Amino acid sequence: MGSRQINIGGVTPFSATDYPGKFATVVFVQGCPWRCGYCHNPHLQERTRTAQVPWDDVLALLTRRAGLIDAVVFSGGEPTTDPGLVRAIAQVKAMGFGAGLHTACVYPRRLELALPLLDWVGFDIKAPFAQYERITGVAGSGEHARECAAMIVDSGVPYECRTTIHPSLLAPHEILSLAMMLSALGVRNYALQQFRAQGCTDAVLGAAALDGYPGQRTLDAVGSLFEQFTYRRPG
Numbered sequence: 001m002g003s004r005q006i007n008i009g010g011v012t013p014f015s016a017t018d019y020p021g022k023f024a025t026v027v028f029v030q031g032c033p034w035r036c037g038y039c040h041n042p043h044l045q046e047r048t049r050t051a052q053v054p055w056d057d058v059l060a061l062l063t064r065r066a067g068l069i070d071a072v073v074f075s076g077g078e079p080t081t082d083p084g085l086v087r088a089i090a091q092v093k094a095m096g097f098g099a100g101l102h103t104a105c106v107y108p109r110r111l112e113l114a115l116p117l118l119d120w121v122g123f124d125i126k127a128p129f130a131q132y133e134r135i136t137g138v139a140g141s142g143e144h145a146r147e148c149a150a151m152i153v154d155s156g157v158p159y160e161c162r163t164t165i166h167p168s169l170l171a172p173h174e175i176l177s178l179a180m181m182l183s184a185l186g187v188r189n190y191a192l193q194q195f196r197a198q199g200c201t202d203a204v205l206g207a208a209a210l211d212g213y214p215g216q217r218t219l220d221a222v223g224s225l226f227e228q229f230t231y232r233r234p235g
Protein backbone atom coordinates (compact mmCIF):
# COMPACT_ATOMS: atom_id res chain seq x y z
CA MET A 1 0.00 0.00 0.00
CA GLY A 2 1.42 3.42 -0.96
CA SER A 3 2.05 5.84 1.87
CA ARG A 4 2.25 9.22 0.15
CA GLN A 5 -0.82 11.33 -0.46
CA ILE A 6 -2.65 10.96 -3.72
CA ASN A 7 -2.22 13.76 -6.35
CA ILE A 8 -5.63 15.24 -7.10
CA GLY A 9 -5.96 17.56 -10.11
CA GLY A 10 -9.63 18.50 -9.63
CA VAL A 11 -12.86 17.64 -7.84
CA THR A 12 -16.52 17.53 -8.87
CA PRO A 13 -18.32 17.79 -5.51
CA PHE A 14 -21.59 16.32 -6.75
CA SER A 15 -22.34 14.01 -9.66
CA ALA A 16 -25.33 11.82 -10.44
CA THR A 17 -23.77 10.32 -13.59
CA ASP A 18 -20.36 8.89 -12.63
CA TYR A 19 -21.49 5.92 -10.49
CA PRO A 20 -24.71 4.19 -11.58
CA GLY A 21 -27.55 4.80 -9.15
CA LYS A 22 -25.44 6.74 -6.64
CA PHE A 23 -24.72 10.36 -5.82
CA ALA A 24 -20.97 10.77 -5.80
CA THR A 25 -18.09 13.16 -5.39
CA VAL A 26 -15.60 12.64 -8.21
CA VAL A 27 -11.88 13.16 -7.63
CA PHE A 28 -9.65 13.45 -10.69
CA VAL A 29 -6.26 11.84 -10.12
CA GLN A 30 -3.27 13.26 -11.99
CA GLY A 31 -1.18 11.23 -14.36
CA CYS A 32 -1.53 8.90 -17.33
CA PRO A 33 1.24 7.31 -19.42
CA TRP A 34 -1.01 6.80 -22.45
CA ARG A 35 -1.82 9.40 -25.13
CA CYS A 36 -5.24 8.69 -26.60
CA GLY A 37 -6.23 11.25 -29.24
CA TYR A 38 -9.76 11.47 -27.85
CA CYS A 39 -8.71 12.13 -24.23
CA HIS A 40 -11.12 14.57 -22.54
CA ASN A 41 -8.71 15.46 -19.77
CA PRO A 42 -5.28 15.90 -21.40
CA HIS A 43 -4.38 18.46 -18.72
CA LEU A 44 -4.40 15.56 -16.24
CA GLN A 45 -1.93 13.40 -18.18
CA GLU A 46 1.13 15.01 -16.57
CA ARG A 47 1.68 14.84 -12.81
CA THR A 48 2.66 18.10 -11.12
CA ARG A 49 5.08 18.16 -8.19
CA THR A 50 2.30 19.13 -5.80
CA ALA A 51 -1.38 18.29 -6.01
CA GLN A 52 -3.73 20.95 -7.44
CA VAL A 53 -6.16 20.05 -4.67
CA PRO A 54 -4.54 18.86 -1.41
CA TRP A 55 -5.95 15.49 -0.33
CA ASP A 56 -6.65 16.88 3.14
CA ASP A 57 -8.94 19.47 1.50
CA VAL A 58 -10.77 16.65 -0.28
CA LEU A 59 -11.22 14.79 3.02
CA ALA A 60 -12.56 18.00 4.61
CA LEU A 61 -15.02 18.40 1.71
CA LEU A 62 -16.14 14.78 2.11
CA THR A 63 -16.68 15.29 5.84
CA ARG A 64 -19.00 18.20 5.03
CA ARG A 65 -20.85 16.12 2.44
CA ALA A 66 -21.59 13.15 4.71
CA GLY A 67 -25.26 12.27 4.24
CA LEU A 68 -25.43 14.12 0.89
CA ILE A 69 -23.42 11.69 -1.22
CA ASP A 70 -23.20 7.91 -1.28
CA ALA A 71 -19.79 7.38 -2.80
CA VAL A 72 -16.48 8.75 -3.99
CA VAL A 73 -15.36 7.99 -7.55
CA PHE A 74 -11.65 8.03 -8.38
CA SER A 75 -11.30 9.19 -11.97
CA GLY A 76 -8.57 10.87 -13.97
CA GLY A 77 -6.20 10.86 -15.74
CA GLU A 78 -5.58 7.28 -14.82
CA PRO A 79 -6.07 6.71 -11.07
CA THR A 80 -3.95 3.54 -10.98
CA THR A 81 -0.94 5.72 -11.87
CA ASP A 82 -0.85 7.04 -8.32
CA PRO A 83 0.98 5.14 -5.54
CA GLY A 84 -1.40 6.75 -3.01
CA LEU A 85 -4.57 5.37 -4.63
CA VAL A 86 -5.16 2.35 -2.40
CA ARG A 87 -4.65 4.31 0.80
CA ALA A 88 -7.02 7.04 -0.42
CA ILE A 89 -9.71 4.48 -1.25
CA ALA A 90 -9.30 2.93 2.21
CA GLN A 91 -9.70 6.37 3.80
CA VAL A 92 -12.98 7.19 2.06
CA LYS A 93 -14.30 3.70 2.85
CA ALA A 94 -13.44 4.24 6.52
CA MET A 95 -15.54 7.44 6.38
CA GLY A 96 -18.54 5.35 5.33
CA PHE A 97 -18.61 6.15 1.61
CA GLY A 98 -18.77 3.65 -1.21
CA ALA A 99 -15.78 3.68 -3.56
CA GLY A 100 -15.89 3.68 -7.34
CA LEU A 101 -13.07 3.67 -9.88
CA HIS A 102 -12.84 4.83 -13.48
CA THR A 103 -9.85 3.11 -15.04
CA ALA A 104 -8.39 2.59 -18.50
CA CYS A 105 -6.73 -0.60 -17.19
CA VAL A 106 -3.18 0.76 -17.23
CA TYR A 107 -1.50 -0.74 -14.13
CA PRO A 108 -2.69 -4.26 -13.26
CA ARG A 109 -0.66 -4.58 -10.05
CA ARG A 110 -2.16 -1.48 -8.46
CA LEU A 111 -5.63 -2.42 -9.65
CA GLU A 112 -5.18 -5.79 -7.97
CA LEU A 113 -4.55 -4.04 -4.64
CA ALA A 114 -7.47 -1.66 -5.08
CA LEU A 115 -10.12 -4.14 -6.24
CA PRO A 116 -10.94 -5.71 -2.84
CA LEU A 117 -11.82 -2.22 -1.54
CA LEU A 118 -13.96 -1.14 -4.48
CA ASP A 119 -17.75 -1.23 -4.79
CA TRP A 120 -17.95 -0.46 -8.50
CA VAL A 121 -15.57 -0.13 -11.47
CA GLY A 122 -16.10 1.56 -14.83
CA PHE A 123 -13.34 0.31 -17.11
CA ASP A 124 -12.40 1.27 -20.65
CA ILE A 125 -11.42 -1.22 -23.30
CA LYS A 126 -10.24 0.80 -26.27
CA ALA A 127 -9.71 -1.70 -29.09
CA PRO A 128 -8.91 -5.37 -29.73
CA PHE A 129 -5.91 -5.90 -27.44
CA ALA A 130 -3.46 -6.44 -30.32
CA GLN A 131 -4.40 -3.03 -31.75
CA TYR A 132 -4.16 -0.96 -28.59
CA GLU A 133 -1.10 1.01 -29.64
CA ARG A 134 -3.16 2.56 -32.44
CA ILE A 135 -5.26 4.32 -29.77
CA THR A 136 -2.88 4.80 -26.85
CA GLY A 137 0.40 5.40 -28.71
CA VAL A 138 2.10 2.95 -26.32
CA ALA A 139 3.45 -0.46 -27.36
CA GLY A 140 2.24 -3.33 -25.17
CA SER A 141 -0.63 -1.34 -23.65
CA GLY A 142 -3.14 -3.95 -24.79
CA GLU A 143 -1.59 -6.61 -22.57
CA HIS A 144 -2.12 -4.40 -19.51
CA ALA A 145 -5.74 -3.89 -20.54
CA ARG A 146 -6.29 -7.61 -21.07
CA GLU A 147 -4.91 -8.47 -17.63
CA CYS A 148 -6.96 -5.78 -15.88
CA ALA A 149 -10.19 -6.70 -17.69
CA ALA A 150 -9.88 -10.36 -16.73
CA MET A 151 -9.13 -9.38 -13.14
CA ILE A 152 -12.19 -7.14 -12.88
CA VAL A 153 -14.54 -9.67 -14.46
CA ASP A 154 -13.27 -12.43 -12.15
CA SER A 155 -13.40 -10.26 -9.01
CA GLY A 156 -17.18 -10.19 -8.57
CA VAL A 157 -17.06 -6.39 -8.14
CA PRO A 158 -19.94 -4.74 -10.08
CA TYR A 159 -18.65 -3.05 -13.21
CA GLU A 160 -19.40 -1.48 -16.55
CA CYS A 161 -17.00 -2.14 -19.43
CA ARG A 162 -17.07 0.61 -22.05
CA THR A 163 -15.51 1.48 -25.38
CA THR A 164 -15.30 4.92 -26.97
CA ILE A 165 -15.88 4.60 -30.70
CA HIS A 166 -14.82 6.82 -33.60
CA PRO A 167 -14.87 5.95 -37.32
CA SER A 168 -11.15 6.77 -37.73
CA LEU A 169 -10.21 4.43 -34.88
CA LEU A 170 -12.62 1.49 -34.99
CA ALA A 171 -14.51 0.31 -38.08
CA PRO A 172 -17.93 -1.28 -37.40
CA HIS A 173 -16.57 -4.80 -38.04
CA GLU A 174 -13.78 -4.12 -35.51
CA ILE A 175 -16.35 -2.99 -32.94
CA LEU A 176 -18.19 -6.27 -33.41
CA SER A 177 -15.05 -8.40 -33.14
CA LEU A 178 -14.02 -6.48 -30.01
CA ALA A 179 -17.45 -7.10 -28.51
CA MET A 180 -17.20 -10.82 -29.29
CA MET A 181 -13.80 -10.95 -27.64
CA LEU A 182 -15.12 -9.21 -24.52
CA SER A 183 -18.14 -11.47 -24.34
CA ALA A 184 -15.82 -14.49 -24.53
CA LEU A 185 -13.74 -12.96 -21.73
CA GLY A 186 -16.86 -12.99 -19.53
CA VAL A 187 -17.97 -9.35 -19.80
CA ARG A 188 -21.74 -9.14 -19.16
CA ASN A 189 -22.30 -5.37 -18.89
CA TYR A 190 -21.03 -3.37 -21.85
CA ALA A 191 -21.44 0.16 -23.20
CA LEU A 192 -20.44 1.79 -26.45
CA GLN A 193 -20.00 5.53 -26.23
CA GLN A 194 -19.70 7.75 -29.25
CA PHE A 195 -16.67 10.00 -29.30
CA ARG A 196 -17.32 13.47 -27.82
CA ALA A 197 -15.34 16.37 -29.23
CA GLN A 198 -15.56 18.27 -25.92
CA GLY A 199 -12.11 18.57 -24.33
CA CYS A 200 -10.43 16.65 -27.19
CA THR A 201 -7.32 18.36 -28.59
CA ASP A 202 -7.12 16.20 -31.75
CA ALA A 203 -8.62 18.39 -34.52
CA VAL A 204 -8.77 15.53 -37.03
CA LEU A 205 -10.89 13.37 -34.72
CA GLY A 206 -13.07 16.36 -33.87
CA ALA A 207 -13.77 17.17 -37.54
CA ALA A 208 -14.89 13.66 -38.58
CA ALA A 209 -18.48 13.03 -39.69
CA LEU A 210 -20.19 10.58 -37.33
CA ASP A 211 -23.55 10.26 -39.11
CA GLY A 212 -24.64 6.68 -39.56
CA TYR A 213 -21.73 5.30 -37.54
CA PRO A 214 -21.53 2.58 -36.34
CA GLY A 215 -24.97 1.68 -37.75
CA GLN A 216 -28.00 -0.05 -36.23
CA ARG A 217 -27.00 -3.53 -37.43
CA THR A 218 -23.69 -3.28 -35.60
CA LEU A 219 -25.41 -1.99 -32.46
CA ASP A 220 -27.98 -4.80 -32.55
CA ALA A 221 -25.29 -7.43 -33.06
CA VAL A 222 -23.16 -6.07 -30.24
CA GLY A 223 -26.14 -5.69 -27.91
CA SER A 224 -27.13 -9.34 -28.40
CA LEU A 225 -23.83 -10.47 -26.87
CA PHE A 226 -24.37 -8.99 -23.38
CA GLU A 227 -26.85 -9.22 -20.51
CA GLN A 228 -26.75 -5.43 -20.27
CA PHE A 229 -25.87 -3.15 -23.16
CA THR A 230 -25.91 0.65 -23.35
CA TYR A 231 -25.28 2.90 -26.33
CA ARG A 232 -24.41 6.51 -25.48
CA ARG A 233 -24.45 9.37 -27.95
CA PRO A 234 -22.83 12.68 -27.09
CA GLY A 235 -25.35 14.63 -25.00
Ligand code: SF4
Pocket residue numbers: 032033034035036038039040041042045076077078104
Ligand atom coordinates in the same frame (compact mmCIF):
# COMPACT_ATOMS: atom_id res chain seq x y z
S1 SF4 B 1 -6.04 6.38 -20.93
FE1 SF4 B 1 -7.68 7.86 -20.41
S2 SF4 B 1 -6.61 9.53 -19.32
FE2 SF4 B 1 -5.04 8.31 -20.38
S3 SF4 B 1 -4.73 9.40 -22.34
FE3 SF4 B 1 -6.23 7.75 -22.68
S4 SF4 B 1 -8.25 8.75 -22.41
FE4 SF4 B 1 -6.70 10.12 -21.48
